[in-house]
Amino acid sequence: xxxxxxxxxxxxxxxxxxxxxxxxxxxxxxxxxxxxxxxxxxxxxxxxxxxxxxxxxxxxxxxxxxxxxxxxxxxxxxxxxxxxxxxxxxxxxxxxxxxxxxxxxxxxxxxxxxxxxxxxxxxxxxxxxxxxxxxxxxxxxxxxxxxxxxxxxxxxxxxxxxxxxxxxxxxxxxxxxxxxxxxxxxxxxxxxxxxxxxxxxxxxxxxxxxxxxxxxxxxxxxxxxxxxxxxxxxxxxxxxxxxxxxxxxxxxxxxxxxxxxxxxxxxxxxxxxxxxxxxxx
Amino acid sequence: xxxxxxxxxxxxxxxxxxxxxxxxxxxxxxxxxxxxxxxxxxxxxxxxxxxxxxxxxxxxxxxxxxxxxxxxxxxxxxxxxxxxxxxxxxxxxxxxxxxxxxxxxxxxxxxxxxxxxxxxxxxxxxxxxxxxxxxxxxxxxxxxxxxxxxxxxxxxxxxxxxxxxxxxxxxxxxxxxxxxxxxxxxxxxxxxxxxxxxxxxxxxxxxxxxxxxxxxxxxxxxxxxxxxxxxxxxxxxxxxxxxxxxxxxxxxxxxxxxxxxxxxxxxxxxxxxxxxxxxxx
Numbered sequence: 381x382x383x384x385x386x387x388x389x390x391x392x393x394x395x396x397x398x399x400x401x402x403x404x405x406x407x408x409x410x411x412x413x414x415x416x417x418x419x420x421x422x423x424x425x426x427x428x429x430x431x432x433x434x435x436x437x438x439x440x441x442x443x444x445x446x447x448x449x450x451x452x453x454x455x456x457x458x459x460x461x462x463x464x465x466x467x468x469x470x471x472x473x474x475x476x477x478x479x480x481x482x483x484x485x486x487x488x489x490x491x492x493x494x495x496x497x498x499x500x501x502x503x504x505x506x507x508x509x510x511x512x513x514x515x516x517x518x519x520x521x522x523x524x525x526x527x528x529x530x531x532x533x534x535x536x537x538x539x540x541x542x543x544x545x546x547x548x549x550x551x552x553x554x555x556x557x558x559x560x561x562x563x564x565x566x567x568x569x570x571x572x573x574x575x576x577x578x579x580x581x582x583x584x585x586x587x588x589x590x591x592x593x594x595x596x597x598x599x600x601x602x603x604x605x606x607x608x609x610x611x612x613x614x615x616x617x618x619x620x621x622x623x624x625x626x627x628x629x630x631x632x633x634x635x636x637x638x639x640x641x642x643x644x645x646x647x648x649x650x651x652x653x654x655x656x657x658x659x660x661x
Numbered sequence: 662x663x664x665x666x667x668x669x670x671x672x673x674x675x676x677x678x679x680x681x682x683x684x685x686x687x688x689x690x691x692x693x694x695x696x697x698x699x700x701x702x703x704x705x706x707x708x709x710x711x712x713x714x715x716x717x718x719x720x721x722x723x724x725x726x727x728x729x730x731x732x733x734x735x736x737x738x739x740x741x742x743x744x745x746x747x748x749x750x751x752x753x754x755x756x757x758x759x760x761x762x763x764x765x766x767x768x769x770x771x772x773x774x775x776x777x778x779x780x781x782x783x784x785x786x787x788x789x790x791x792x793x794x795x796x797x798x799x800x801x802x803x804x805x806x807x808x809x810x811x812x813x814x815x816x817x818x819x820x821x822x823x824x825x826x827x828x829x830x831x832x833x834x835x836x837x838x839x840x841x842x843x844x845x846x847x848x849x850x851x852x853x854x855x856x857x858x859x860x861x862x863x864x865x866x867x868x869x870x871x872x873x874x875x876x877x878x879x880x881x882x883x884x885x886x887x888x889x890x891x892x893x894x895x896x897x898x899x900x901x902x903x904x905x906x907x908x909x910x911x912x913x914x915x916x917x918x919x920x921x922x923x924x925x926x927x928x929x930x931x932x933x934x935x936x937x938x939x940x941x942x
Contacts, residue, residue, distance in 0.1 A: 391826070398680075485790075486770075487766070487769075488767050488768075488769065489765050489766050490767065510825075513825050543761070543766035544791075545798040547798060547801065
């Protein structure tokens with residue numbers, strides 16, 4: 381497994397792989413890898429000759445009040461997990477390598493970036509699309525892999541790729557959950573034992589929403605109320621949002637039809653968790 | 662010479678050229694080609710195996726009050742000129758092919774895009790960087806060529822390429838002038854016979870500025886005043902700006918040192934012309 385820390389070197393290596401006719405599958409990560417990431421790497425390895433991942437905690441996508449400094453990091457463990465997953469290349473730059481002191485450029489997907497998670501984190505998705513554009517230009521993948529756990533992020537990146545014509549196929553892979561149903565996330569380590577148990581309400585509430593839809597309910601308002609009420613039974617849970625939107629446009633839907641997503645963000649103490657469920661009506 | 666109208670087809674063709682180990686030099690244009698464009702194509706042909714150009718009048722970079730609809734177009738003539746210049750590929754999409762009805766993405770270089778020409782045309786450079794990002798992703802060039810005539814544009818694109826790590830080398834080629842000194846521009850056809858003569862003041866004023874600097878003057882203010890006074894001797898000339906800035910950062914310089922540019926934009930009737938001169942002090 382090759383570990384590359386310089387942009388220049390990564391670009392040269394990618395271009396040499398391309399000249400050899402090898403395809404590259406790419407999984408961008410912020411490290412602190414879990415089974416969710418590993419599932420993306422396995423898929424990248426299945427679909428491509430080469431599996432490249434990046435490990436970079438991107439300062440641009442954290443607001444000043446957020447957990448950039450304390451975001452969990454463990455590069456030794458990450459490299460071991462990557463090696464076991466059959467990763468060929470780890471691109472692991474530092475922040476100075478990625479952002480010059482006079483960095484001025486930004487990539488933005490309007491409308492989609494200012495709603496849902498973008499409402500409480502207005503600069504977040506601009507940071508994501510900017511760094512992902514950079515990583516795409518550095519790694520030159522044929523395919524890139526994102527988790528459905530960050531549904532809005534994945535959809536925004538798909539839209540960016542479509543609009544800006546990146547010659548890259550995006551694959552969004554299913555949410556990987558703990559055996560008890562909690563969606564895997566690097567931030568789960570922040571949860572106290574008690575919060576960890578309380579957080580199970582998220583997946584349960586989404587399942588209850590899905591059940592209502594199976595039972596024929598089509599009014600988003602009713603489904604959202606039920607989900608909110610269920611989450612509110614956990615006193616420490618502070619709801620950021622529960623929304624039902626079109627899976628392509630991310631626009632709110634009053635009545636469910638076609639491909640729809642139930643999305644939620646809820647805080648347990650200082651830990652903000654997100655989860656979602658895709659519904660085809 | 663291959664004429665390609667579909668993004669998909671252009672991407673496939675570029676990727677096949679790459680697999681053959683051929684390098685691509687790229688000249689993005691809005692058509693109505695003149696010797697300035699041709700000089701870029703010749704350089705692209707010299708430096709690369711393949712010379713590709715695009716002809717696309719980009720609606721995003723025109724404000725509603727500007728000349729998008731009336732911008733001069735003559736595809737037959739353009740194709741003939743391109744063929745004569747040894748161009749291998751002309752990418753010639755229509756606006757629907759480039760921009761879906763639900764297009765949402767933008768690429769922006771902050772600070773540099775809101776000054777000089779960006780002051781009176783606030784959305785202009787965002788339109789330029791967005792379309793150039795698209796074209797780079799569609800054509801996958803090794804090198805791309807821009808004219809120094811649009812100095813600010815070229816510098817913004819260099820900055821974007823640097824910041825976002827496009828694996829592309831940018832070359833900025835010298836201004837090509839008519840025998841009497843007027844910088845070549847597709848918009849010169851708008852000038853009446855009289856305006857055409859009056860516009861000669863621009864190059865003359867820039868030369869006068871350069872002469873002052875050769876004579877030892879270093880205060881930007883004095884040089885700018887002299888240039889403005891000279892231009893004002895032509896009654897129909899309406900100055901948009903005359904500025905002296907650092908050639909890298911585009912920041913204003915009170916005292917000249919290092920690589921500096923004198924930039925100006927002046928209207929003759931409805932025709933807005935730009936010109937500039939690089940000075941090494």
